[in-house]
Amino acid sequence: MEYKTKEEVHNKALKIIGKTQHELINELGLNIKGHKNAMGDVFEEWFGKAKDNKSEPDLGVVELKATPFKKLKRETKGRKYSAKERLVLNIIDYNKLDNEKxxxxxFIHKNKVLEIAFYEYFKDLNSSEFFFKYMVLYQMKKSPKDFAIIKRDWETIQNFVKDGKAEDLTESATNYLAACTKGANKNSLRKQPHSNVMAKQRAFSFKSKFMTTLLNDYVINDKQSEAVIKDPIELEKNSLEEIILQRIDKFKNMSIDYIANEFGINIRKFDGHLIKNSNNMIIRALLNLNRTNKGIDDVEEFEKAAIIPKTIQFDSKGVNKENMSLDTFKFKDLVKEHWQDEDELADSDLNIYFSESKFLFVVFQEDENGINVLKGAKFYSFPRKLIDGDIKKVWEDTRSKLMNGVELNYDSKRNRVTNNFIKQSDDMIIHVRPHAGKSSYIDDNNSSLLPVPAKWTNKPKEFSNNYMTKQSFWINNTFIKEVVKDLL
Known part of the structure; x- marks a missing residue:
């Protein structure tokens, strides 16, 4: 069947909602087994589209894409769902990209109109029972602000190629549109112009965080965040990062009391002490966000671009006491993870987090008189060598110890339990430590189920072999200081 309009494609797509993979395979008489891309294959077959690698959009007027989403174990920022993975688009031809506008x-010719089929992923359900739940006809140009940021991302990727540095591309180098690896062996290496160095084959992709926002804001209609950029015209002259840094640096080396007064916000309690989230309130004011004492991560651009904003507080001696916590992990989930998938794409939660994320560090420091001063801000992406170095080693060590039984030791004199996970003193960029209201070694809200019983020394009678205080990965404060020391 020939499709003449995008609306015709969308109406056809809506008729697939609610049908399971198994039902569709039988209905269409297909010979598709439940492999990773089965839902995508079924979606294309629904339109009578044979699998190919043509450069044209799948149906001439629309490119077809199927992608999974999942229900969160607990609501995050008021949201119940997130994309399970990035949305891979077309393979990048480095030689052609070099000369394109x-x-x-x-990229635009192939992906300007996407019919995206969202299906819900269930970890404990056979994939043959998965079904399509939402359809969206996504047109980049209909969101001028997103389109401007995507254009900047495309140009950033192109500049790597023009500079003969395609081998240095990373997903965290861009905001919404990324260049993800595609293929994991020597046969997937590609020539690039301006350099004799072979580069990994890559594909354009929308980051998983961008897909999460697309799902929640435009499909489920559950928009929770506000935007830094109110007018897309701002993006014609400056990138998202440049706009953010310009707004913050305008008040660089000024006290937070002075900044608060300039914006008419109250950052002190009746007794004169600072409100707990005073630094966040200052940043929200500088970025022209609502003047509240909320955090600074519920921002549209931050969510879409996987930008992790963090305020770093130093004392007058240049010491930042706080390590930076990441989300807690479930022990039984971690041991089932793989660091990478067959295409060398980040697959474990920790690898995805560091591969896709870009940190916005905003630095404050108290002077010798106790006055807190904004020292500046910078963006930072973790280099691949650190992700596949220390960070991977800590992840592997944690996974191995959980699979073999974590070692726990009770010290009765200090009434404290120690474990054999990597600690901050091991100086490995990140470490593992508790992330709970209080320690617990029984089944309650502060503990997590172990995949293998713990190996105890001096175990108290009331403690269990099967539960341990919730843990998370933490970025060492000494590493953070090294990253931002140029702002002090």
């Missing part, structure tokens, strides 16, 4: 590029 964005508006006439192969």
């Amino acid at each position: 964005f508006n006439t590029s192969h």
Whole structure:
């Protein structure tokens, strides 16, 4: 069947909602087994589209994409769902990309109109029972602000190629549109112009955080965040990062009391002490967000671009006492993870987090008189060598110890339990430590179920072999100081 309009494609797609993979395979008489891309294959077959690698959009007027989402174990920022993975688009031809213009590029020609089929992923359900739940006809140009940021991302990727540095591309180098690896062996290496160094084959992709926002804001209609950029015209002259840094640096080396007064916000209690989230309130004011004492991560651009904003507080001696916590992990989930998938794409939660994320560090420091001063801000992406170095080693060590039984020791004199996970003193960029209201070695809200019984020394009678205080990965404060020392 020939499709003449995008609306015709969308109406056809809506008729697949609620049908399971198994039902569709039988209905269409397909010979598709439950492999990773089965839902995508079924979706294309629904339109009578044979699998191919053509440069044209799948149906001439629309490119077809199927992608999974999952229900969160607990609500995050008021949201119940997130994308399970990035949305991979077309393979990048480095030689062609070198000479293209964005508006006439192969990327735009192929992906300007996407019919995206969202299906819910269930960890404990056979994939043959998965079914399509939402359809969205996504047109990049209909969101001028997103389109401007995507254009900047495309140009950033192109500049790596023009500079002969395609081998240095990373997903965290861009905001919404990324260049993800595609293929994991020597046969997937590609030539690039301007360099004799072979580069990994990569594909354009929308980051998983961008897909999460697309799902919640435009499909489920559950928009929770506000935006830094109110007018897309701002993005014609400056990148998202430049706009953010310009707004913050305008008040660089000024006290937070002075900044608060300039914006008419109250950061002190009746007794004169600072409100707990005073630094966050200052940042929200500088970025032209609502003047509340909320955090600074519920921002549209931050959510879409996987930007992790963090305020770093130093004392007058240049010491930042706080390590930076990441989300807690469930022990039984961690041991089932793999660091990478067959295409060398980040697969474990920790690898995805560091591969896709870009940190916005905003630095404050008290002077010798106790006055807190904004020292500046910078963006930082973790280099691949650190992710596949220390960070991977800590992840592997944690996973191995959980699989073999974590070692726990009760010290009765200090009434304290120690474990054999990597500690901050091991100086490995990140470490593992508790992330709970209080320690617990029984089944309650502060503990998590172990995949293998713990190996105890001096175990108290009331403690269990099967539960341990919730843990998370933490970024060492000494590493953070090294990253931002140029702002002090």
